[in-house]
Amino acid sequence: MDPAFRFRLATRLARRLRAEGRPLPLPLLGEALGLRGPVAPVVGPLLDGRFIPGEEVGLWEWRYPFPHPGEPVVLLDLETTGLAPGMSEIIELALVRLEGKERRAFQSLVRPSRPPSPFVQNLTGIKASELEEAPPLEEVLAQAYPLLQGATLVIHNASFDLSFLRPALEGMGLGLANPVVDSIRLAKRALRGLRRYGLDALSAVLELPPRREHRALADVERTLAVVYEVYYMLTSGSPRSLVELGR
Incomplete structure (x- = not known):
């Protein structure tokens, strides 16, 4: 089959x-x-x-909850003007922090120095006019940073988002020492044999609604839905932290 x-x-x-x-x-x-x-x-x-x-x-x-008790988890996603860190810019940041039964969400557009291309505007549904009134990146990161503290970061294709996030935080004198779990790695272990492991491919396999636009908070929620399924596939009655699963 x-x-x-x-x-x-x-x-x-x-x-x-x-x-x-x-x-x-x-x-x-x-x-x-x-x-x-x-x-x-x-x-x-x-x-x-x-x-x-x-x-x-x-x-x-x-029988047991997700995430593992005692492990705060933050799922995070960025939208950017392009694929080149250092040249492209963040235009949206979103995260959901799960800690016990508490859930906190954060989302903000980010004003770039230059408007995104028509392609990016069409892909994300974020219009240049919306970004003109958005706060600068430093202000957005200052609001989001406290929510990252003490948490395991879960990011789909983590290396991409971190290539933007880490330099931006370092430029503000802030470090990012959190353990990071890439949900692609978890999905590859739980859902062996698939041809692709992007969010759209995983959404199809797990019968989640198709994406219409690439928006940060919606993609965080989608990543959470994927990670929830693969967490139980991988733990199979032996609850563990995401840090353990991601090793």
Whole structure:
């Protein structure tokens, strides 16, 4: 079976269990896939690390929380005017901090020295006119920096975002010593055999709504949805911190 198709089917089973809020026997799970007759040969191989197998199938997320207790997590994303650090500029920053049951979100546009190209404006949906009234990068980072403290950073394609974020913070005399987990690495371990691991490809496999625009906060939420799934795939009943998983 094609790996992408297998993961889609497994995600449909997880979604059915979440909708029910209780363990289900295999025949009822089979209904989520439109199966009739014996379902064990089909459903059984689909049960990845998210599931508690047995006569009735449950979900590990009902047994232990994400993120791991005692590990504050910040998911972060940037939008930029281009791909070249040092030449391109940040035009949007967003993050979500998860700490226990507390959730804090931050999002801000950033005023660049030059307006972004029409291509970038179309890609992000951020118009040059919106950026004219946005705060400068130093002001945005000063607001966001306290939310990073003591947290594990989770970033999709982390090296790209950090190539912009670290120099900007260093220019303000601020360090970034946080442990960093790249969600692409986690996805490659949990979802083996896929051709691509970008957010759009992972969204298709996990049946998340397609992206219309590349906006920082929406991409943070999408990264969180992906990481939530792969966290339980990888922990499979043995809860660990994201720092441990990312090693």
